[in-house]
Amino acid sequence: MKVLLTAVDSKFIHSNLAVRYLKNFTKDLDYEGKIKEFTINDREGRILEEIIKEKPDVVAFSTYIWNVELISRIANLIKRVDSNIEILYGGPEVSFDSRSFLQNNVGEYVIEGEGEKTYRDFILYKLGKMKLEEVRGLHYKANEIVHSNEKRPLMSMEEIVFPYEEGEDLSNKIVYYEASRGCPFNCKYCLSSTSHGVRFLDIDRVLKDLMYFINKKVRLVKFVDRTFNCNSKFAMAIWDFLINQDTNTQFHFEISADILKPQEIELLANAPKGRFRFEVGVQTTNDEVLRNINRFVNFSDIKEKVLEIDALRNIDQHLDLIAGLPGEDYESFENSFNDMYEIRPEEIQLGFLKLLKGSSMREDADKYGMEYSPYPPYEILKTDKISYEELLKLKKVEEMVDKYYNSQKFKLIIKYFEEKFDKPFDFYYSLGMFFEEQGYFNKNIGNVEYYKVFLDFNELALKESNKYLKEIVRFNYLTYYKKRGLPDFLRSEMDREEEKSIKEKLREEYSFKEHHLEKFSMNIELYMSKDELVEETTYYLFNNNNEYIKLDNI
Incomplete structure (x- = not known):
């Protein structure tokens, strides 16, 4: 007997x-x-074929x-090809409407809840070693009638097997791992509350499992x-172990910042x-709204701990x-955004409420x-406090934050625009509306056009000169992308003779196969350090590692 365990992931x-x-459990x-x-x-056709x-x-x-x-469509196609x-x-x-789902979809079986032991018993049934009605946690269809077996209690964690194989190729994958199941909190929007x-x-x-990932040089392990x-002793033991390993593997944890203890931060x-x-679910900075979703914590407590972690300068926070x-x-959501933006985490995720089954x-x-x-995914359309049209506006903001803030590749440009708006939200909203108007x-x-958008936005929407912004955009671009073949809107006014003369002076010190020379009409470093826009001719070298060197006395 052959069972094809089939996953349709959201990303490769x-x-x-x-x-x-x-x-592995079977x-x-x-x-x-x-x-x-x-x-x-x-493509559906490819999945079906495979x-x-x-x-x-x-x-x-x-x-x-x-x-x-x-999956529902693929299952239907499978049955049409081979019933x-x-x-x-x-x-x-x-897992929460198993009978209804099975009644309304093709197929014979649904496992409710934790799957390992139910799946194992299902295989034993298929091998003729158990009766179908003895498989706890299973719903099945016979003669178009859905039957439900006895519910299955939660399994002992000692029975859980390590899910990965020794020879498995996990390169270029986000590898998932769980050290615990369940949650001590009861947030209303989360399935863990059930x-x-x-x-x-x-x-x-x-710790043994984690060494497997370290030895295989996995890029990212996401708990x-x-x-x-939620269990300080348990978390500290894992963190302490990982801190002391010689590895480039990164580990992602979803934490509740407000319950972090001083000894944990010290570690x-x-x-x-x-x-x-670290991923921290703030969700809102409105304490009354936090109560409405059964989160009995104040934003001030979350902020205090997040800032303590930020001060360590060694952990990215999402x-x-x-x-x-x-x-x-x-x-209120605007205020929540501005409150959280003030913390300056490495990543801000704006999600939309999903009313999960x-x-x-x-x-x-x-x-x-x-x-x-x-x-699916059962996303909110409106509430008595926020309209559908307002949620659409927030979606524009979400896209701008994700593309520009979260990529970390536009920091200098964002800094320039933040100073032009009263609140951070206003900037991202205005930029989002400009994207909408321009059809982007x-x-x-x-990538090049994402930079040009700022020049157009500044000139067309804000009605301001691009004199300094062009230089800032060019500098920001050169610290992340290829140095040669710059698009026309980012080229400097340095002529070939000037470039040749400067390179001759520097040729003994720098290789111009590895360095790119650029001329600017403003003092970029003064702007970065003191926010001052000063007109001054400056020269920089950019290398292939996205590093730059200011050239003095040229």
């Missing part, structure tokens, strides 16, 4: 944890379990909000633990720069906001006048 760089758990059984991974950008080519007896799909509609192939679904998107308590793997087991630092101060990355939360209007947020939808899409949201534009 992602790896699916669930199918690996299932395969590797001692007498069947063939094979993992097949695709992405939501793959699945049929494997000649499976059962196709097991890992379903989430981002892939369930595609003998059975379909098994599992994952969070089918189960209580947190279960932890044995710490020695975790999927909902609140990694984190020892981490090599870039070793850790801060999240959610638009459309109950009780938050447009003005099984979350208690759905139960409050009428109370707060919430209208949301009935289709409806076409693909290249």
Whole structure:
């Protein structure tokens, strides 16, 4: 018997944890379990072809909000090609309306909740060693009637197997790992609020697992633990271990900043720069709205700890906001954005509330006048406090923040514009509206054009001169992108004779195969250090490592 454990990831760089758990939890059984991974950008025809080519007896799909509609279509196509192939679904998107999902989709089985033990029993059933009705946690369809077996209790963490294989190629992948399951908090928008308590793997087991990633030189390991630092002793043991390793692997943790303890911050101060990355769910800086979603914390407490981490200068922080939360209007979200922007994290994620199946947020939808899409990902459309049109405005802001702020490649240019607006939100909103007016949201534009947008925005929307901005944009561009073949709008006024003369003076000291010479009509360093715009001829060398050298006495 052959089961094709099938994942449809949101991006190529992602790896699916669930199918690996299932395969390794059953590797001692007498069947063939094979993992097949695709992405939501793959053509339906290609996915179907690859699945049929494997000649499976059962196709097991890992379903989430981002892939369930595609999976439903693929399952339908599979049945049309070969009705003998059975379909098994599992994952969070089918765990809260399993009966309804199975009734309304092709296929024979749905696993509800944690999948490892249910999947193992399912395989035993297929091998003739168990009865179908004995497989706890399974829903199945017989003669178009859906039957539901007894629910399965949560498994012991000691039973969880390591999901990765020794010979597996994990290069260029984001590798996911969990050291615990569950969450101590009950945020209404989160599926973790539907189960209580947190279960932890044995710490020695975790450290052994992490050495696997380090030895394989994995680029990024992302812990999927909902609140990694909810157990201080456990978190500190892992951080201490990773701090003392000789590795370039980066580790990403989702933490609750407000519960960080002084001894944890003291330990984190020892981490090599870039070793850790923290994701902090701020969601809103409005304390009343935080209460509405069962987050009993004040933004001031979160901010205090985030700033303490920032002061260490060795950990990147990714801060999240959610638009459309109950009780938050447009003005409140603006304030939340400006409050969070003041912290200057490395990344700001603006998300939009999703009323997930099984979350208690759905139960409050009428109370707060919430209208949301009935289709995955169930995103908010409007509430009694914020309109659909206002949410559309925030989407424009989100795109500008993601492209320009989060890329970290436009810092000098952003600095120039921030000084022209009263609040950071106003800048990103104005830039987003300019993008809309120019039609940029409806076409693909290249890296060079993303820089030119600022010159057009300054000239057409703000009605200001590009005298200094052009120099700032050019300098910013040269610190990140290729130095030769600059587009016309970024070229300096240095003529060939002047360039040749300067290079002759410097040829013994610098190789011009590795360095690029540029002339500027303003003092860039003075602007960077003191915000002063001073007209002055200056020269810089830019190398292939995105470093620059100011040339004096030229």
